[in-house]
Amino acid sequence: MKVDLREVEHVSRLARIYLTDTEKSKFSAELSSILEYMDLLSEVDTTDVTPTVHTLSIINALRHDARKPSIPHDDALQNAPSESNGMFSVPKVIE
Amino acid sequence: MLEIARRFRRDGLNPVEHVRHILKEAHDDKLNVFISIDDEGALASAEKAEQRIRNGDEGTLLGIPIAVKDNICTKGIRTTCASNILSNFVPPYDAHVVERLKQRGCVIIGKTNMDEFAMGSTTATSNIGPSRNPWNIDKTPGGSSGGSAAAVAAGLCAGALGSDTGGSIRQPASFCGVTGLKPTYGSVSRFGLVAFASSLDQIGPIARTAMDVAVLYDAIKGYDPKDSTSVNKDYKVTSLDELDLKGLKIGIPPMFFGEGLNHEVEKAVREGISIFKELGAEVVEVKLPHIKYGVAVYYIVATAEASSNLARYDGVRYGWREENSRDLVDMYASTRSRGFNDEVKRRIMLGTYALSAGYYDQYYEKASRVRTLIIEDFKEAFKACDIIAGPTTPTPPFGIYDMLDDPLSLYLLDIYTVPANLAGLPALSIPCGFTTSGLPIGMQLMAPAFGEDLLLGAGITFQAHTSFHEERP
Numbered sequence: 012m013k014v015d016l017r018e019v020e021h022v023s024r025l026a027r028i029y030l031t032d033t034e035k036s037k038f039s040a041e042l043s044s045i046l047e048y049m050d051l052l053s054e055v056d057t058t059d060v061t062p063t064v065h066t067l068s069i070i071n072a073l074r075h076d077a078r079k080p081s082i083p084h085d086d087a088l089q090n091a092p093s094e095s096n097g098m099f100s101v102p103k104v105i106e
Numbered sequence: 107m108l109e110i111a112r113r114f115r116r117d118g119l120n121p122v123e124h125v126r127h128i129l130k131e132a133h134d135d136k137l138n139v140f141i142s143i144d145d146e147g148a149l150a151s152a153e154k155a156e157q158r159i160r161n162g163d164e165g166t167l168l169g170i171p172i173a174v175k176d177n178i179c180t181k182g183i184r185t186t187c188a189s190n191i192l193s194n195f196v197p198p199y200d201a202h203v204v205e206r207l208k209q210r211g212c213v214i215i216g217k218t219n220m221d222e223f224a225m226g227s228t229t230a231t232s233n234i235g236p237s238r239n240p241w242n243i244d245k246t247p248g249g250s251s252g253g254s255a256a257a258v259a260a261g262l263c264a265g266a267l268g269s270d271t272g273g274s275i276r277q278p279a280s281f282c283g284v285t286g287l288k289p290t291y292g293s294v295s296r297f298g299l300v301a302f303a304s305s306l307d308q309i310g311p312i313a314r315t316a317m318d319v320a321v322l323y324d325a326i327k328g329y330d331p332k333d334s335t336s337v338n339k340d341y342k343v344t345s346l347d348e349l350d351l352k353g354l355k356i357g358i359p360p361m362f363f364g365e366g367l368n369h370e371v372e373k374a375v376r377e378g379i380s381i382f383k384e385l386g387a388e389v390v391e392v393k394l395p396h397i398k399y400g401v402a403v404y405y406i407v408a409t410a411e412a413s414s415n416l417a418r419y420d421g422v423r424y425g426w427r428e429e430n431s432r433d434l435v436d437m438y439a440s441t442r443s444r445g446f447n448d449e450v451k452r453r454i455m456l457g458t459y460a461l462s463a464g465y466y467d468q469y470y471e472k473a474s475r476v477r478t479l480i481i482e483d484f485k486e487a488f489k490a491c492d493i494i495a496g497p498t499t500p501t502p503p504f505g506i507y508d509m510l511d512d513p514l515s516l517y518l519l520d521i522y523t524v525p526a527n528l529a530g531l532p533a534l535s536i537p538c539g540f541t542t543s544g545l546p547i548g549m550q551l552m553a554p555a556f557g558e559d560l561l562l563g564a565g566i567t568f569q570a571h572t573s574f575h576e577e578r579p
Binding site: 019021028029041042045046051055066086099102 | 194195196198199291292305331334335336337396399401402403405406413417420421422423424425426427431432433434435436437438439440442443446451452454455456458459462468469471472473474475476477478479481513514517528529530555
C-alpha cells in the first residue's frame, strides 16, 4: 500500500502532529514500505474468524457504585502546565 | 538478590552501606542506565529496612536495591518515559507494582532508561540518548527496558522492573545476559504503567537468576481492582523449587529456527535445549502456522492502540506544553510535534492510518482476526507440549546505531517475542550461551496462560545445571 503525501498530511491532521516537508516525504516512504509488508496478511483466509480484542475472557469489570476518596485537588493540579482558580487553563477557545 | 538478603543477616552486610555503595556506582555509571536516581528516598527506605532486619524480619526483599523502568509511576519521582513531552512529570501516586515492592521493603534506587514511550528495541530513541551494553559499550543493551536489563547486568541493582509490549523485557534480558519474565496478561496490575498498547502491555521482573525473578514476580503479581484487566483468581505463592524435568514435553517450532537466525544464536539455543533433554525433558516438534504473521499483526495492533493511548498528551493536564501557540488546537499540535521524537510520531501516524476511515477493515480488523488464529495455534501446540522453547532474538546484540535508519528491519527482529504478547502468554528469557566475541545469547521459554511456575521452575533447574547466568561483564 502506497501512502502518498496527501494521505500523510491527512493522517498528521487526524493525529494533531505538524510535519515539515522533509518529515512528510520521509514518513510517506517509511509508512509505504511498512504497510507494504503488512499486506502479507491479505493471504490469510479469515472468513468466519472472530477478531480478538482481548486475550482474556473478562467481559466487564464492574465495581460497586460507592463513593471513594480520589486524589486531592492540589495533587491533580500539581503537573498542570498552567492553572487558574484551581482549574486547568488553556489558550482562549472562543473569541 | 537472595544472596544479598542472606548477607544482610549472616555476613553483617549493612543495608544502608550497601545502598550507599550502589548509589555511588549509579552516579558514576558510564552506561547511561538511569534517568533519575533517588538518593534521599533510597537511603530512607534502606534505613527502615535495616531496622526491620535488626528486629528479625525475614522478608526476602527487605533492603534489596531495585531499579524501575521510567514508564512506571513513582510518587514524587519524575517519570518521563524518556520523552520530552513528559520531561517534567512527577506522578502524584505509585504504580500498583511499586506500592507492592515498597510494602515488601524494597529500596527503589532510581528510574531506568528506555526507548521513548517503550517504542523501540535499543533505547536509542530515549531523549537522554542510548544506554550501553555492559558486555560491550559499543553494542545496544536492547530495549525498550534496556536500562533495567543493563542495570541488573552491571550490578547497579539486584533486580529491576521492566515492561513488555512486544519483547521489551525479554530482548534486553537476552542482550544483557540476565533473566527476564513477561508474565501472563492480567496477572500483574498495569495501574500506574504509562499505557502504550493496552491489550499487550505487561510489567515484569528482570534479575540475574530465575529464582530472583520468581521472588520479584511473587511480590508484584495478583489481583488489583484498579486495573480492569487484572485477573481475579487464587494466586499461589510462586515456587522457588527446581522442577522435575522427567517427562516434561518441550515443543520446538521449526519456524523459530528458520531464515534470518544468526548461526551462533542457533547453536547456543540448540545446546540449551539439549541440556533440557539431558535433564529428562522430551523434545517434540510443534507447528505454529500463523506465527510468521506475528510482526505484521503486532505492528498494526500495537500502533493502533498507541495512537489512541497517546492522544492524551496534549499539553493540558500534565507534561510539557508549547507556550507560543495561536489557539487551543495549535497548542495541541505544536506541543505534540515538539514533544514527541521520530519513532513515536511514526507509530502514531501508522496507528492513526490503520484506524482511519477506509482502512480499518483492511488493517486493524484483519490483524485482530489473524491474532485469533495465532492464539489458536498456541492452544493447539500446547496440547502436544508443556512449554515451547526457541531463541529470544534472531541476532546477538548489535551496534548502538546500526539499525536506526531502517524501521522495518528493526521491527522484523521482534519475530520471536511478539507472539507471547499477542496471545497473552507468559514467556521467560534465560541466558544460554555467548558468541565467540563474548556477547550474551538468550533462550525463550513460553507456557500456557498462568504457567509461570512451569517456566520459572524450568529456568531454576536449567540454571542449577549451567553457569551462563553467573558470568559477569
